């Protein structure tokens with residue numbers, strides 16, 4: 001069996017005990033002080049002023065937010081299905097409108113001019129993150145999580161005194177680090193945070209595998225070094241070990257796609273990277289994702305201090321309705337995506353794919369963007385060639401391609417030069433490609449979480465989307481978890497799928513990341529076997 005292909009190679013490149021809740025805000029039992037301060041070793045005083053690693057956070061809930069009637073806040077939390085578990089009982093209100101944010105150097109530059117209001121994850125997590133609190137943010141794909149962590153990150157750096165030089169000889173001392181599982185996602189996040197950072201005169205550098213180290217080293221040495229580093233773990237580790245980067249001054253650390261970063265494939269890298277930052281009491285740590293399997297919860301919290309958990313969507317497990325449960329977050333697909341599952345003969349998959357593409361790109365829809373997911377690199381090559389020979393304008397992105405080709409394929413897809421992109425799971429998480437109308441799964445991914453992320457490449461930022469999954473007998477071990485996802489999103493469950501069974505296998509930390517695969521061209525992949 002061939003290797004699956006999902007993220008960058010590492011070498012390449014407690015839930016709080018809750019005691020009740022009001023209006024979606026569940027209070028914890030820890031001894032926190034009011035108004036955005038946390039307990040533990042973070043120095044907190046009233047009104048969201050906290051000190052961590054020399055940074056002063058001074059989030060003040062604005063008068064305009066103070067005066068919003070409680071009923072309006074409650075209605076917002078209920079409608080948007082916001083749940084906040086805060087061990088410090090801070091009672092910070094969600095920021096429903098941009099105008100309710102405090103004025104600051106960054107926010108006065110109106111970085112959100114093109115948006116009408118914050119998304120629910122931004123509304124609910126900003127007050128805590130801007131107060132210096134550690135935050136776990138869980139919200140559906142395409143719901144604006146990048147800005148949810150980028151704004152507090154840039155704000156934290158902008159409001160703290162910049163060291164005279166963030167460069168010390170040949171070492172760039174970053175003050176914020178954002179870790180991403182794939183190169184393309186790191187680049188995308190870098191572009192997003194750079195535009196915010198520039199507004200306040202900060203710099204951001206992207207470090208990822210498969211590209212020239214010399215060029216990246218030069219960027220680190222340019223100007224005053226890098227305030228913010230966005231990186232894939234392998235390349236960041238390389239720069240750390242050669243002394244080109246130091247994370248000793250980091251005050252803000254983010255794990256984007258946090259469950260992926262904490263699974264077996266990346267766990268050691270993350271321990272090393274966060275271990276190179278100041279201790280957790282002295283830095284602020286944020287973790288964001290759309291999927292939060294139980295298997296990573298305890299590990300995540302070992303890197304954080306009293307994290308506030310903000311969850312969007314009705315993800316309460318039966319028996320956990322009162323917030324007294326164990327912090328379980330149910331897996332949920334974006335509800336604006338129409339999901340269709342076709343049970344097919346494995347031998348007929350490619351032909352069916354072709355029919356689906358021709359159907360979807362009929363008439364005025366001929367240039368509609370369609371993302372086709374395969375599991376294996378060789379499968380992606382084969383499917384691309386199959387479609388190309390049949391006259392489909394297609395490109396591909398997978399771990400066997402040199403980075404420039406990956407980048408070019410993605411750019412061509414974004415620009416509309418090619419309307420079909422065949423991808424492995426390197427493109428499953430985080431990528432924000434405008435107007436992807438349809439996602440087709442030719443081979444089911446290794447985990448149900450990956451399914452949620454794959455289909456989440458469509459239906460972003462409030463838009464509708466569609467996903468079609470070709471399901472075969474080889475995928476039957478996923479039938480139970482897929483049935484649950486479909487039912488939770490009110491999607492039809494075909495009888496042929498039900499025939500494969502509805503049992504869901506319990507996932508441990510080991511099995512979640514067990515299929516992590518190396519996509520570094522210079523390294524040999526490890527064989528995996530499936531049942």
Ligand SMILES: Nc1ncnc2c1ncn2[C@@H]1O[C@H](COP(=O)(O)OP(=O)(O)OP(=O)(O)O)[C@@H](O)[C@H]1O
Pocket residue numbers: 115116117118119122139140141142143144145146147289290429430431432456460461
């Ligand atoms: N307040 C907002 N109003 C409207 N659109 C927004 C807002 N904030 C962000 N967006 C847009 O929503 C899109 C999706 O955002 P983003 O990529 O951050 O999603 P995400 O939640 O990180 O998704 P994923 O789970 O797939 O990584 C982006 O194009 C972004 O510009």
